[in-house]
Amino acid sequence: MMGPKQEAQAALFYEFSLEEHVPQDHLLRSIDRFVDLDDIRQYLAEFYSHTGRPSIDPELLIRMLLVGYCFGIRSERRLCEEVHLNLAYRWFCRLDLSDPVPNHSTFSKNRHGRFRESALLRHLFEKTVARCIADGLVSGQRLAADASLIEADANKQNSTPKEDWDISAINPSDAPRAVKEYLDVLDDAAFGAASEVKPKFTSHSDPASQWTAARKGPAFFSYSTNYLIDTDHSVIVDVEGSRSIRQAEVGSVRTMLDRIKDRHDIDPERLIADTAYGTGPMLGWLVKRGIAPHIPVIDQAKKAEGVWSRDDFEWDQENDRYICPEGHDLKQFRRNYSDPNRGPSGKGTMRYRALKLTCQDCPSKAKCCPDQSIRTINREPDEDARQVARDIAKTKQYVVSMRLRKKVEMLFAHLKRILGLGRLRLRGPNGANDEFLLAATVQNLRKLAKIFPAPQQTRKA
Structure with missing residues (x-):
């Protein structure tokens, strides 16, 4: 009916x-x-x-x-x-x-x-981190760091090539908000001071954004959101916006580690990251802080297949020398200098060289230096820290850390696919940081809600 x-x-x-x-x-x-x-x-x-x-x-x-x-x-x-x-x-x-x-x-x-x-949004984010710590979701022992590109609200049609970009022509009193912020961060380590290399194009609407082709596709203007997470429950303990270049992203990790030490008294036992963070200065900074770098080392000293690499040479710390597989010495100096930092590069890099007569008569010259008269090895100032990272890479804990590092990438996927933050709506460094802070706050709140869901009330019949 x-x-x-x-x-x-x-x-x-x-x-x-x-x-x-x-x-x-x-x-x-x-x-x-x-x-x-x-x-x-x-x-x-x-x-x-x-x-x-x-x-x-x-x-x-x-x-x-x-x-x-x-x-x-x-x-x-x-x-x-x-x-x-x-x-x-x-x-x-x-x-x-x-x-x-x-x-x-x-x-x-x-x-x-x-x-x-x-700085209300920073205050709000840090309160959620404090709540996660209070509820036992953050141990602070194993932290992971990474960065992800977020497209800026800018396009190439409204930009200028680097050879035509003139900062002196900008009138700060008459400039838009995003341009004023760009002028304010010219000396900031996360933006203007991160690198002396000028970007290929500079946007008129958001000049602080970085022109990049890091995704192996069409280039675009972007910012980087940098996450520092605790791997126990993937809680974001800090977030920082920066230019989309490696130097700025690596510097942001230092900033975040200092900040969580000051705000939450978190001093991690290890830091997990990818190869982009495996530079000598970064590894040296971590080792001095007492943080174990579970990071692949950037090593440009690899030789062609069949040729001895630096790993085949034994380092003698006491006598300041390398010893080749044939037992010969590679020394930095064969006589004393008044300046102990004096070296061929003039930048603190130490170059160790074998004797020419020794190399010419060596039966293993074809495996050691086939294209050179003598074998040389360059040793960076932070080589000891790099060796610490190499030794860690041989442990079982390092294998576990490389699996845990994927948790950061999962958070970035959630950020873009679920929260829809694939492109920024606000311009300028402050606008980008505001969006990154709000998004990270929501991700932590959703994490708390997932682990501690609201109690269900039984419905009355």
Whole structure:
């Protein structure tokens, strides 16, 4: 039997509860238990005026931003529409059915103003890290680091080749926000001071972004998000934005390790990373800090197949020499110099050489130096640290570390595919850092929600 036609009936009074209409197993219910914004008003108090019209509650804006990054809603205009329509979003943002949703322009004013001036997003991220530590998800013993390219909001059509780019022609007082930020970070180790090499193209709209073809495809403008994670439960303990070049990414790891030591008293036993971080200075810095580098060493001293490499020579630390497989010495100097740092390169690199007569009469010359009259070996200033990393690479723990390193790559995949952060919407170094911090905060909150889901209430019959 066909039922009667459904028609909306107007009523004078409604009894409605948002709490009853949000499913008990909804993701936002689990996340809500770990969002601590009790101190946000006190934290921002000095950035608000004591007179004038009352502002929109900053907790509401932060909760809306968390919803947007949690569910991949990249547009703030669309975010306002979704919060207006979705009951679960309203419940999480503490909005009743009759409460209005803020205008999308409010986010820009607060993001570029008091949120950025107060470093609120960094504060919010570090509170989630502290919560993960308190709940036993972070041991701080094994950390892994890596970087991933995120496309910037810029394109080649609005750019200038490096030979035509003139910084002196920029008027800072009349420049857009992203250009002013570019001028501010020219001496920053994560941006302008990371390398003296100028990028092939510079964007007019976001000059701090890096023109790169690192993905082996069409080049594009990008920033790098650098993650430092604890491998126990893949919790992100720190995040940093930088230029998309190796020097800036390696420097960001140092910055993050110093920061977590200062903020959370985390001093790891080992750092796990890929070959890009296996430079001598980086390995030397880690060894001096007492951190075991589980990192493949960048070694450019490999010889052709069938020719002895540096690993075939024995290093004699006490006598400052190498000993070849035939038992001959390779020394840096054959006589004393007043300057012990004096060497052929003039940059601290030490060159050890055998005697010419010894090499000419050696029966193994074809295996040692077939194309040279004598065998030479260059030793970098941080060669001892490089050897430490080589020795670690021979252990079983190193094999485990290389498997654990994939956890960082899984977080980047989640960042781009689930959270939708494949391209930035904000410009400039500050805008990129804001997006990276919010995304990392949401990833940690989702991790907490997954490990500690909200308790399920039994429904009444």
